[in-house]
Amino acid sequence: MASDITLSNAVRNNLLSLQNTADLLGRTQERLATGKKVNSALDNPTNFFTASSLTARSSDLSSLLDSVSNSVQALKAADTGISGLTKLVESAKATARQALQAPVAYTQKPSVTSNALTGISADALTGTTNKVTGTKAGLTLDKTLNEGSITIATANGAATTITVGAAPGNAATVGDVIDQINSVSGLAARLTDTGKLEITSADGTGVQINYKGGAADLAAGPSETTGTVAVADDAALQALFATDKELTLVAEDGDTSTITLTATSTKEDLLTALNANGFSAEFDTDNQLRVGREDGQSFTVSGTAATDLGITNGTFVAASQGGSFTAPPPGTSQVSGTVAVADDAALQALAGEINLVAEDGDSATYTIDGTSTIADLTSTLTANGFTVSFDSDNQLKIARDDGQSFSVAGTGAAALGIDNGTTVPAYDPADTAGPLEQLGLSSTYSNNLDGKSLTVTTGQGTSDERTVTVSFGVGEDQVNSIAALNQAFGDAGVAVEALVVNGSLKIQSTNAAAGQTFEIEGTALGATGTDAAFTSATGTTKESTPATFGGAGDESRKAFVKDYNDLLKQINVLASDSSYNGINLLAGDDLSVVFNENGSSKLDIKGVSFDAEGLGLNDITESDFRDSQSVNNVIGKLDAALGSLRSQASKFGSNLSIVETRQNFTKELINVLDTGAANLTLADTNEEGANALALQTRQQLSTTALSLSSQADQAVLRLF
Structure with a gap:
């Protein structure tokens, strides 16, 4: 709108200059008051909106810093919890080690023991050496x-x-x-x-x-003899014994087996009676009786039943030779008559006295007359170290088992075919010794372990199951000593040990694994009643005897069990207390840390369950501390728990480092954003101050100029 007032050109110019100066001064004063050179989009749209965007992002990131800071503290709480849990687990491990060093808790270890094994020793399990x-x-x-x-x-x-x-x-x-x-x-x-x-x-x-090998030989042992009469069945046996007859086996150490055979006897009866006191009897593939000694001792076979079965009455079987002969055993002094006495009547037809006198004075006397019997004669003279019998040829046989010399005198002796006054020299072993005796050799042979295998399994059906199979013998890849057998057990990690006890092989749990049971199987194991090295009711597997526990060691280890379980309870409590602001990374809570304003950058932290169960630790029972192996199993679980704690501590430490790094990065980025926004909008107060001073001076000058211009316009008034 045009002004109704007419101003001179000079006044109008000075007025306009004063108005412009006032406008600039107002703008400068606003910048000084706000500190910004851009206070609205009108000041500088580009800078205003750019600065607003930077400031908004800075504000968003600032609000995230609180969440990041809480995440840092949650991770630190979890790390602190892991440190505490580690100390508790280490305490539990120390308790287990104390139990490990306490006295043992068992009184008997699980074991299996073989039957007696001929010739077994620690260096020759099969009874043979190289x-x-x-x-x-x-x-x-x-x-x-x-x-x-x-x-x-x-x-x-x-x-x-x-x-x-x-x-x-x-x-x-x-x-x-x-x-x-x-x-x-x-x-x-x-x-x-x-x-x-x-x-x-x-x-x-x-x-x-004097090894005797081959399927045709008696499996029971090397000293043996075989009859010559085939006995196809029970009827064939009974046909031989219409009258009762006796069969007797006597070993060199005095062991005896005897049976009286009758018209009702069976082959089974015969074998059952003879298979006793170290003797073995069987009918071979030709149905002929075979008898032997498992231990290789010499023995005699006597009795009228022996003859009917095809074994000469009085047969002596030498130790480990497998042969037989009818003479009395070597080591005796002996003499035989030459007159056959078929029966009592034949004896009564003779007459006279028999006097036996040994070099040490022992004597025996008998007078033959019309009432004598063969039984009376033999029983009377078999006294004071003399042995008298009638052999299979019905001839008188007199012997001294102690080898002394003796004399035979009397008309009765002469009547029986022994010269009156005969002197029988003492037995001289050097004269009759066989080559084995002369060379100082004795029979050696393998026992029931030879060539057999044995499988030992511990920890059946568990993750700790261990098994090993060994073959006994002296060949390649076979074991024949306690040292080699235990080495095989150790190499396979089977916690058993072997030893020879009273002629048997004993396998037992080691001292460290005294609480474990185990089982055996293999060809060395057979059914009860067989000649296998090990026998069981099933004949296929044999369980070890169970361990027995007790004593001061057991009580001591029970106390450690309680201490251990108490520590597990503290582990559970500490894990549940390791929370911050409602987040417990040790109790399975997850944590997501957002790093930018739109959530596209974040770190997801997976929580863990680190109570005792989560660490693989459970309350233990008394059996868990009773032997070293059980304790070591517990220690193994504790070591695994410590490994888990240390591994998780490393993961949380890595996560904490990432979060703290992003926290510092966000702080610095906020500063960068704020600085950038300030650079776009903030005023230079020094410059604006100088501008204000200059404008104030200009304003004063403009006012003066306006005054001067106005005075020029007033010059006309002087005309009036």
Whole structure:
């Protein structure tokens, strides 16, 4: 709207300049008052809206910092909890180690024990070794040997028999025996420095003397004899014994088996009666009776029933020889008559007195008359160390088992075919000893472990199950010593140990695993009543005996069980208390940390369950601390728990580092945003102050100029 007032050009120009100055001064004063040079979109739309965007993002990030800060504290609370849990788990481990060092809690370890095994020793489980040394010292190569034979074999090889005697081709001297042994592949022989014969298996498979191998031999042992009469069935046996007859087996140590056979006896009755006191009896594939000694002792077979079964009455079976002969055993002094006495009547037809006198004065006397019987004669004279009987030829036989010399006198002796006054010399072992005795060798043979396998399993049906199979023998990959057997157990991690006890192999849990039971199976195990090394009711598996516990050690370890379980309770409590602001990363809570305003950048932290159960720890029972293996199993779980704690501590530490790094980054980014916004909108107060001062001066000057212009316009008034 045009002004109704007419101003001069100078006044109007000065007025306009004053108005502009006032406007600039007002704007400068506003900038000084707000500190900004852009206070609205009108000031600078680009800078205003850019600064507003930067300020808004800065504000959003600032609001996230509180959440990030809470996350940092939640992670620190979890880390603190893990540190506490670690100390508690280490305390539990210390308790377990104390239990480990306490006295043992068992009184008997689980075990299985074999039947008696012939010849077993710690260095020869199967009764064979790869070296046999005779006991006879001072032998020379030219020493002449008595007639006989020596059978030698390696455990896995064929048997070789060396015939000793004067005939061409036979071994006559010790040197000849050595030469013949050395000619056998796999065997070597020599005389030691002390003159003992030593026989060695070159291939390490073991040496067996007088070895008897093959399916045709009696499985029960090496000393044996076989009848010649076939007994097809019970009826055939009963047909032999219309009248009762007796069969007696007597071993050199006095063991005896006896049966009276009758018209009702069965083959089973016979075998049952004879299979006693170390004897073994069977009917072979030809239905002929075979009797033997499992331990290889010599024995005699006597009785009228023996003859009917095809074994000469009075047969002596030498130790480990497998042969038989009718003479009284070596080691006795003896004499035989030449007159056959078929029955009592034949004896009564004779007359006279028989006087027996031994060198130490022992004596026995009997007078034959019309009432004498064979039974009376034999029973009366069998006294004071004398043994008198009628042999299978019905001839009188007199012997001294102690080998003393004795005399036989009287007309009765002469009547029976023994010269009146006969002197029987003392038995001289050197004169009749066989080559085995002369060389100091004894029979060696394998027992029921030889060639058999045994599988031992511990921890059946659990994650700790361990099993090992061993084969017994002296061949490659076989074990024949306690050391080798225990080495096999140890290599397989089977916590058992073996030892030889009273002629049996005993396998028991180790001291460290005294509470575990185990089982065995394999060909070394058979049914009860068999000749297997180990026997069981099933014949296929055998469980170890259970452990028994007690004593001071058991009570001590029970106390440690309580201490351990109390520590697990504290683990549960501490884990539940490790929370911050309602978040417990040790109780399964998850945490999500957002780092930017739209949530596209974040860190998801997975919580864990670190109570005792979550750490793989459970309350234990008394059995868990009773032996070292059980304690070590608990310690293994504690070590795993410590590993989990340390691993999780590392993860939480890494997460904390990330969150703290992003926290610092966000703070710095907020500063960058705020600075950028300020750079776009903030005024330079120094500049604006200078502008204000200049404008104030200009305003004063403009006012003065306006005044001067106005005064110029007033000059006309002087005309009036």
